[in-house]
Amino acid sequence: MSNQGFMKALKCRECGREYPLAATHVCEFDFGPLEVAYxxxxxxxxLTRESIESRAKTMWRYRExxxxxxxxxxxxxxxxxxxxxxDRLAKRLGIRELWVKNDAVNYPTLSFKDRVVSVxxxxxxxxxxxxxxxxxxxxxxxxxxxxxxxxxxxxYVFIPSDLExxxxxxxxxxxxxxxxxxxxxDEVNRLCAEIAGKYPWAxxxxxxxxxxxxxxxxxxxxxxxxxxxxIPKHTVVCMASGSLLTKIHKSYQEFSKLGIxxxxxxxxxxxxxxxxxxxxxxxxxxxxxxxxxxxNTIAKSLAIGTPADGFYALKVMKETGGHGExxxxxxxxxxxxxxxxxxxxxxxxxxxxxxxxxKKLIAQGKIPATDSAVLCITGNGLKxxxxxxxxxxxxxxxRPSLREFESLLESAKTLAPA
Amino acid sequence: xxxxxxxxxxxxxxxxxxxxxxxxxxxxxxAIDQLHRRFHGIRDRIVDETGKVRGSVLVxxxxxxxxxxxxxxxxxxxxxxxxxxxxFAGG
Numbered sequence: 487m488s489n490q491g492f493m494k495a496l497k498c499r500e501c502g503r504e505y506p507l508a509a510t511h512v513c514e515f516d517f518g519p520l521e522v523a524y525x526x527x528x529x530x531x532x533l534t535r536e537s538i539e540s541r542a543k544t545m546w547r548y549r550e551x552x553x554x555x556x557x558x559x560x561x562x563x564x565x566x567x568x569x570x571x572x573d574r575l576a577k578r579l580g581i582r583e584l585w586v587k588n589d590a591v592n593y594p595t596l597s598f599k600d601r602v603v604s605v606x607x608x609x610x611x612x613x614x615x616x617x618x619x620x621x622x623x624x625x626x627x628x629x630x631x632x633x634x635x636x637x638x639x640x641x642y643v644f645i646p647s648d649l650e651x652x653x654x655x656x657x658x659x660x661x662x663x664x665x666x667x668x669x670x671x672d673e674v675n676r677l678c679a680e681i682a683g684k685y686p687w688a689x690x691x692x693x694x695x696x697x698x699x700x701x702x703x704x705x706x707x708x709x710x711x712x713x714x715x716x717i718p719k720h721t722v723v724c725m726a727s728g729s730l731l732t733k734i735h736k737s738y739q740e741f742s743k744l745g746i747x748x749x750x751x752x753x754x755x756x757x758x759x760x761x762x763x764x765x766x767x768x769x770x771x772x773x774x775x776x777x778x779x780x781x782n783t784i785a786k787s788l789a790i791g792t793p794a795d796g797f798y799a800l801k802v803m804k805e806t807g808g809h810g811e812x813x814x815x816x817x818x819x820x821x822x823x824x825x826x827x828x829x830x831x832x833x834x835x836x837x838x839x840x841x842x843x844x845k846k847l848i849a850q851g852k853i854p855a856t857d858s859a860v861l862c863i864t865g866n867g868l869k870x871x872x873x874x875x876x877x878x879x880x881x882x883x884x885r886p887s888l889r890e891f892e893s894l895l896e897s898a899k900t901l902a903p904a
Numbered sequence: 905x906x907x908x909x910x911x912x913x914x915x916x917x918x919x920x921x922x923x924x925x926x927x928x929x930x931x932x933x934x935a936i937d938q939l940h941r942r943f944h945g946i947r948d949r950i951v952d953e954t955g956k957v958r959g960s961v962l963v964x965x966x967x968x969x970x971x972x973x974x975x976x977x978x979x980x981x982x983x984x985x986x987x988x989x990x991x992f993a994g995g
Contacts, residue, residue: 500960511990512912512914512960512990513914514914514915514917514949515949516949516952516958516960517914517949517950517958517960517961517990517991518960519960519990519991672969673967676962676964676967676987676989679912679989679990680910680912680987680989682913683912683913683923684923775959777971778969778971778972780972792962792969792991793991794960794990794991797959
């Protein structure tokens with residue numbers, strides 16, 4: 487290939503063997519995951535705070551560190567979501583300073599997955615693919631369906647058949663072929679690994695995985711820029727496969743290595759639901775390997791019992807001095823309500839996991855009350871209404887009469903007048 | 905009836921491009937050994953130097969992860985299907 491952008495090769499994370507920049511994700515020697523290797527010397531000359539600040543406010547302002555050869559052809563508007571200073575939530579959780587990176591409003595499908603999909607599909611088109619596919623717990627399916635539709639690609643998305651209604655509709659509406667599998671995500675993924683071996687499709691999280699996964703770094707680049715070119719002391723990230731956590735860490739490493747930010751030490755903490763906590767259970771037990779589990783949690787977007795990046799996520803937590811913690815379904819709902827009531831942000835169940843775990847880590851002193859932390863919110867609550875319906879109260883109904891309203895006001899002490 | 909082993913694309917160049925092979929072992933470990941005897945080099949792709957299935961490899965017997973069964977000692981009977989696939993990414 488003549489034009490590789492700033493990429494050098496695909497490289498095995500286990501043995502370091504190099505491969506061409508094709509649609510392949512596994513080392514032929516030891517099955518280790520392949521990762522994109524970059525030409526950092528060239529990137530250092532092209533990417534500075536000034537060059538970044540001169541560009542449009544999308545994730546592509548960091549394009550030298552994203553693995554496509556040319557200009558993005560899918561998802562050119564994605565990213566640069568708000569980093570919200572969450573003073574009211576900080577007070578409730580008992581910490582000096584708290585920030586919420588709000589990918590619940592990422593464009594166009596309201597989750598961080600638009601970041602990874604725009605990279606994977608831009609790269610897929612460079613490699614000549616016309617069909618996009620994925621195995622998904624919901625958000626990824628939505629993002630592949632929407633972004634592939636806008637790019638005129640044919641789409642097949644594979645999901646567990648018991649997903650939340652919102653996530654199913656949000657894939658169907660774009661005209662995608664939605665295949666519901668009678669099983670949990672790990673079973674969907676196993677089937678997709680076999681389908682990907684047979685059909686010439688760009689499976690964003692199978693054969694396109696090395697490119698796809700790098701898209702997550704943009705969330706970390708944005709956090710650093712939005713904090714005034716600083717690396718946060720503490721970052722709390724929810725984990726399904728564990729990939730996002732490792733890529734946030736990599737974004738801090740890359741910016742500090744390139745001199746864009748300064749390495750003042752950071753800790754990355756991992757959050758899971760108790761009903762699917764293979765990674766945090768291993769972290770708490772001091773193990774560097776995890777035991778697979780059969781998921782059972784309302785946080786369906788995090789329900790991966792055999793996390794591919796679990797080993798690497800454990801390593802990042804260990805190396806940075808971060809911690810892992812998990813929360814029950816009730817604590818997840820409490821986390822959703824806390825974030826909504828304090829900051830006006832309605833996150834999906836995975837966000838409830840992140841908030842709930844942050845609350846625990848602060849209470850345990852593992853995130854000191856005198857420090858500052860960033861919470862990564864990855865998806866929108868409107869897609870997981872099923873998880874909270876019946877738990878957030880009911881509207882009070884009256885006839886259109888002022889007398890009835892005032893009598894309601896009188897009786898309902900919680901309903902304060904404006 | 906022998907045991908069917910589904911070969912992932914990554915390993916096909918070690919076995920003349922085959923995507924499905926048949927062996928007659930008693931256990932998963934025996935299946936890997938029999939594959940190795942026919943296609944030298946394939947075993948070391950699946951297991952590490954201690955003989956354990958690599959962390960980045962998943963082995964399924966009839967759609968169940970062998971880590972929920974008896975790992976490499978999981979018994980096999982005629983007609984069973986074994987799948988060897990790379991670990992999953994998120995979604």
